[in-house]
Amino acid sequence: MSQQEVNCCQTYLQTTKCNNSPREQLQFLCPYSLHAHLLPERFGRRPHHSLFHTIIMTGRRDELAELKLKWANFLPTFEHSFLKEVRMCTPLAIKNNQSIAFEFTVLPEMCNIFKTLHGGSAATIIDTLMGWTIVAEPGQPHPFHVTTDLDLNFLNGVPEGEKVILRARVVGRNAAGVVVIDGQLVRASDGLVYVDAKQTLMHVDSGLIRGKNVTKTKKDVVQKMVESSEMEKDLRTERFNRLWRSSYSADLFTKYPTMWKLIYAKPGANLYEIQITQEATNSLGIVHGGFIATAIDSCTCSTAVTNKDIYRVSVALHVSYLAQSRVGDILQLRTKTINETDSRATVSATIFNKLTGAKIATGYQTVADIKPPAHTVEHYGDSKAHL
Numbered sequence: 001m002s003q004q005e006v007n008c009c010q011t012y013l014q015t016t017k018c019n020n021s022p023r024e025q026l027q028f029l030c031p032y033s034l035h036a037h038l039l040p041e042r043f044g045r046r047p048h049h050s051l052f053h054t055i056i057m058t059g060r061r062d063e064l065a066e067l068k069l070k071w072a073n074f075l076p077t078f079e080h081s082f083l084k085e086v087r088m089c090t091p092l093a094i095k096n097n098q099s100i101a102f103e104f105t106v107l108p109e110m111c112n113i114f115k116t117l118h119g120g121s122a123a124t125i126i127d128t129l130m131g132w133t134i135v136a137e138p139g140q141p142h143p144f145h146v147t148t149d150l151d152l153n154f155l156n157g158v159p160e161g162e163k164v165i166l167r168a169r170v171v172g173r174n175a176a177g178v179v180v181i182d183g184q185l186v187r188a189s190d191g192l193v194y195v196d197a198k199q200t201l202m203h204v205d206s207g208l209i210r211g212k213n214v215t216k217t218k219k220d221v222v223q224k225m226v227e228s229s230e231m232e233k234d235l236r237t238e239r240f241n242r243l244w245r246s247s248y249s250a251d252l253f254t255k256y257p258t259m260w261k262l263i264y265a266k267p268g269a270n271l272y273e274i275q276i277t278q279e280a281t282n283s284l285g286i287v288h289g290g291f292i293a294t295a296i297d298s299c300t301c302s303t304a305v306t307n308k309d310i311y312r313v314s315v316a317l318h319v320s321y322l323a324q325s326r327v328g329d330i331l332q333l334r335t336k337t338i339n340e341t342d343s344r345a346t347v348s349a350t351i352f353n354k355l356t357g358a359k360i361a362t363g364y365q366t367v368a369d370i371k372p373p374a375h376t377v378e379h380y381g382d383s384k385a386h387l
Helices: 003-015 022-029 052-056 063-077 082-086 120-136 208-212 217-223 235-246 290-300 372-382
Strands: 092-093 099-105 145-154 163-172 178-187 195-202 261-266 269-275 311-321 330-340 343-354 358-370
Touching: 063 082, 063 092, 082 120, 082 290, 120 145, 120 178, 120 195, 120 290, 120 311, 145 290, 163 195, 235 261, 235 343, 261 290, 261 358, 269 290, 290 311, 290 330, 290 343, 290 358
Parallel strands: none
Antiparallel strands: 092 099, 099 163, 145 195, 145 311, 163 178, 178 195, 261 269, 269 330, 311 358, 330 343, 343 358
């Protein structure tokens, strides 16, 4: 690096108030020389000019190059967590930390047995990527934000093989660190809206995220909330267990909701249980919001289905995140049908820690009944297609 380049580096870093070490500063400014091994092939041929050279030649930041660099740096941490389900996404655009766009193609492993994008997969992508709208300014620490609420409206099914764009923009924020983001999953070819979304995030201290979850509940409340896994299973529970297990497929996104074990099934109310593994977490070691949304999405859909010829699909999903959960925790998910008609139902869900009784998340979903396509009946029999 020439002295002129060093001087330009120092000037740029001073203007961005960078307090990182010299090596970290260099890594930030020269991404394609020091981080080339992290850039996946889908980014295409590496550009001739690095982010550093762009700054020198134009005198301004290249926001998209910065975003791609940060995304590339995070990708290696995705491999052994639930975040691997978003690694196929590629940054497309960003503007002034206010709007962002990613693109991806719907792969078979992202789908349900309808061969359309699974509601849980859509929730995972949206929950993960919309927050990238507020990535840190250059040279500043990455801000820690957690999702507090996620609202999704499923407007159209997304077929396998479709190229999709997630676009999001900040619509509000306050001094307390609360940020509200609107987003949509749209068809790349013509902008047809598949999913409309709103996410609320809250800034938290990084120590609280990385620390242990110390939320506790009084003993009498715990005893009231926690159901015994030794409950006697009736014929209804056995039948639902067969349906639940039959929906598993290693090649589809249904492999994730079926990680939950069905404990019992009553008319309009089911109970599920899981012991959290690393596969369900994010890069910070806590359960990914997309995994929680996937569970609520699938478990509410499977509740109170009384007609084996009727399949359920998501219409609207809301999730509120209340506390953290980590590897080793045993969680239970209880569903309850709030309202049901001939063609629709609204089902609520509560996820809590079995040992402490602490509520991890609550949610509800509106689902619609449809007749199953012929290929789902042929290959999956009685299993509910949404699972």
